[in-house]
Amino acid sequence: MASTHLAGPVVVIGTGLLGASIGLGLEHxxxxxxxxxTSPTNQAVAVDIGAGRPVSELEADSGAQPQLVVVAAPPDVTAHVVERSLARWPRAVVVDIASVKASILAELRERGVELSRYVGTHPMAGREKSGPVAARGELFTSMPWVVCAHADASDDAVRLAKALGTDLGAIVTEFDADEHDEAVALVSHLPQVMSSLLASRLQGTDLRLLSLAGNGLRDTTRIAASDPGLWVQILGANADKLVQHLYGVREDVERLIGTLEAPTAPGARLDLAQLMSEGNAGQARIPGKHGGPPQAYAWLTVLVDDRPGQIAKLLTEIGEIGVNLEDLRLDHSSGRNVGMVEISVLPSKHDELVAELEERGWRVLQ
Structure with a gap:
């Protein structure tokens, strides 16, 4: 059993994807x-999968107090649940994991809540699926866990907030609440909105046209499958930060429209090239593997028969060759019973891997 910084007990209020995943990770x-x-069904499912026991069992012991309370409630009720939890367990530290921080802290201050035992946190992890059935104890492993300490928080409260992320295998980092909300508006909320807007254009599209879709469309619309109810709350709570980025997107779209309305006009092609280059420059700034500096990788595509065991065989043989995979994507060839495994490796290993795979009988596209 792994050593931990938390002794417990820990109470988790809210047994959706994140709450149940926290329970699974800590119980493990x-x-x-x-x-x-508030949903007896969600709570029962979370108990059944091993994420914890009902809080009534803790309260049956009249002297028992949790060390930590994790509020995993929707953003629009988080401040209320935090306030109630601080009063309900007067010796416990209370954290929340909502994806917006400044508005919750402001609401708690407006309510006159004594905040020495409260710290806002945000695990930057999730899935398109929701509910306790989608929970995974390893969901937070190597993912950022943001701790938003504030001036009124005690040292012990901040320590326990960090300990929660550390015990779940996350990478703990500190932001203040406004800085956090500014960051997630750009790196989380704007991508969600852009993905949803793009996917909305597919409504009513002839399925024959969509049959040509490849990884580009799938990749850029993947998060459009997220829960609308939750995102209504998130976007509303961080609207002032998000709208500033949307103003910039609007300017770029209007610029692009103006150029494409006269694509052969003097300077039009240069403007299109510049716009694409600006995208290249921005994409290159995204941190690379393990959060390190961005690094260029070489890609190759291996054709794999669409039958059981072929991908496992490919990965096993790449391991035998001694080349480390940096990334992997899977697609299917339209109209053929063939899978396409796109593999990225260090550029210095590209030619070696291609030669070795072809020698072993794999069909490689470069």
Whole structure:
């Protein structure tokens, strides 16, 4: 059993994807977890999958107090649940994991809540699926866990907030609440909006046209499958930060429209090239593997028969060759019973891997 910084008990209020995943992760590390949810069904499922026990069992012990309470409630009720939890367990530190921070802290201050035992946090992890059935104990492994300490928070409260992320295998980082909300508006909320806007253009499209879709469309619309109800709350709570980025997007789109309305006009092609180059420059700034500096990789595509065991065989043979995979994507050839495995490796290993795979009988496209 892995050593932990938390002793517990830990109470998790809200047993959706993130709350149940926190419970699973802590229970796996031997930290006792107790669960509560307004949905009896969600709570029962979370208990059944091993994310913890009902909070009623903790309360049955009249002297028991949790060390930490994790509020995993929707953003629009988070401040209320935090306030109630601070009063309900007067010796516990209370954290929330909502994806917006400044508005929740402001609401708690407006309510006159004593905040020495409260710290806002945000695990930057998730899935398109929701609910406890989608929970994974390893969901937070190597993912950022933001701790937003504030002036009124005690040192012990900040320590426990960091310990939660550390015990779940996350990479703990500190931001203040406004800085956090500015960051997620750009790196999380804007991508969600752009993905949803693009996917909305597919409504009513002839399926024959969509049959030509490849990884580009799938990649850029993947997060459009996210829960609308949750995103209504997130976008509304961080609207002032997000709208500033949308103003910039509007300027870029209007610029592009103006250029494409006269694509052969003097300077039009240069403007299109510049716009694409600006995208190249921005994409190159995204941190690379393990959060390190961006690095260029070489890609190759291996054709794989669409039958059981072929991808596993390919990955096994790449391991035998001794080349480390930096990234992998899977697509299917339209109209053929063939899968296409796109592999990225260090440029210095590209030619070696191609030669070795072809020698072993694999069909490689470069």
């Amino acid at each position: 590390r031997g930290v006792p977890v107790f669960l509560e949810d």
